[in-house]
Amino acid sequence: MTSDDEATWVRRLKQGDEAAFERLIDTYYGAMLRLARSLCPDPATAEDVVQETWFAILSAIARFEGRSTLKTWIFAILTNQARKRAAKDRRFAAWLLGDTTEDEAIAGPDCATAQAAMSPWPLDAEAKVHRDQVLTIVQEAIENLPSNQRTVVILRDIEGLEPAEVCELLKITDGNQRVLLHRGRVSIRNTADQALNPNPEMSR
Amino acid sequence: MMTCKEATDQVTDYLDGRVPHGKRIGIWLHLMMCVRCRSYVNQMRQVVELIGDLSKQPLTTAPPDVRDALMAEFRRRKNAPADGPGHVEDGEDAEDAEDER
Numbered sequence: 001m002t003s004d005d006e007a008t009w010v011r012r013l014k015q016g017d018e019a020a021f022e023r024l025i026d027t028y029y030g031a032m033l034r035l036a037r038s039l040c041p042d043p044a045t046a047e048d049v050v051q052e053t054w055f056a057i058l059s060a061i062a063r064f065e066g067r068s069t070l071k072t073w074i075f076a077i078l079t080n081q082a083r084k085r086a087a088k089d090r091r092f093a094a095w096l097l098g099d100t101t102e103d104e105a106i107a108g109p110d111c112a113t114a115q116a117a118m119s120p121w122p123l124d125a126e127a128k129v130h131r132d133q134v135l136t137i138v139q140e141a142i143e144n145l146p147s148n149q150r151t152v153v154i155l156r157d158i159e160g161l162e163p164a165e166v167c168e169l170l171k172i173t174d175g176n177q178r179v180l181l182h183r184g185r186v187s188i189r190n191t192a193d194q195a196l197n198p199n200p201e202m203s204r
Numbered sequence: 205m206m207t208c209k210e211a212t213d214q215v216t217d218y219l220d221g222r223v224p225h226g227k228r229i230g231i232w233l234h235l236m237m238c239v240r241c242r243s244y245v246n247q248m249r250q251v252v253e254l255i256g257d258l259s260k261q262p263l264t265t266a267p268p269d270v271r272d273a274l275m276a277e278f279r280r281r282k283n284a285p286a287d288g289p290g291h292v293e294d295g296e297d298a299e300d301a302e303d304e305r
């Protein structure tokens with residue numbers, strides 16, 4: 001979508017155009033739920049947060065000035081709603097409330113892991129079905145990440161947000177954002193490698 | 205020469221194009237020499253691509269009752285524009301969303 005398209009869309013939303021609002025629901029509901037599920041301790045709470053976000057959107061759309069994209073603006077409202085909720089609910093992860101004590105050095109792969117990488121993944125030669133299976137593995141690996149890594153991976157690699165936008169949304173430093181993204185990607189890579197090269201010693 | 209650990213620790217920044225020039229050349233030289241790290245970096249590149257592919261997969265759509273409720277609320281607010289002040293709290297949150305940028 002070009003920024004002109006988005007400006008027109010926002011103008012229609014402000015004018016009360018129902019089709020424009022339906023389009024907003026169709027475009028962002030799923031992505032909002034995915035982000036909320038990543039932030040919240042259970043699916044029911046995630047649905048609540050999404051619903052609260054929609055009401056906040058309805059209240060605020062008239063004042064949206066287009067300084068960010070619509071998507072980033074919606075995600076910012078959603079993360080605010082999740083933080084509000086987290087302040088009252090101990091089941092939420094501590095990082096949502098600004099506890100970033102996890103700021104240790106990057107836990108990179110040691111040489112043994114790099115050795116396992118000897119066997120290239122049989123991705124290119126395979127049919128589409130195989131790629132879909134790998135995608136399922138990747139999706140599960142994402143779901144199993146700690147919530148802070150998962151949220152950064154979703155925002156950066158699935159939603160395509162810029163590093164600075166992610167830092168702003170999650171109230172984390174750039175260094176922290178990089179570490180979380182790196183750890184998340186490494187962990188997904190390791191899971192995929194185990195599935196694709198279950199026995200690297202043999203295949204070498 | 206850079207060690208395998210040093211090279212692979214920086215793979216995320218490397219793929220993001222966020223490694224400064226000097227270090228970038230160091231990584232590049234290491235990858236020239238080291239087939240294992242080259243393979244590792246390729247796998248990480250594939251991982252990023254695969255994760256990106258998830259964005260093309262169909263997502264949950266709004267359940268019909270949620271959709272109807274949202275549309276009804278949209279219509280209600282359109283017909284009652286003076287409604288704004290009643291929802292100041294939500295509005296403040298949303299304003300934060302933009303002001304903080």
Ligand SMILES: [Zn+2]
Nearest residue numbers: 207208238241
């Ligand atoms: Zn190496």
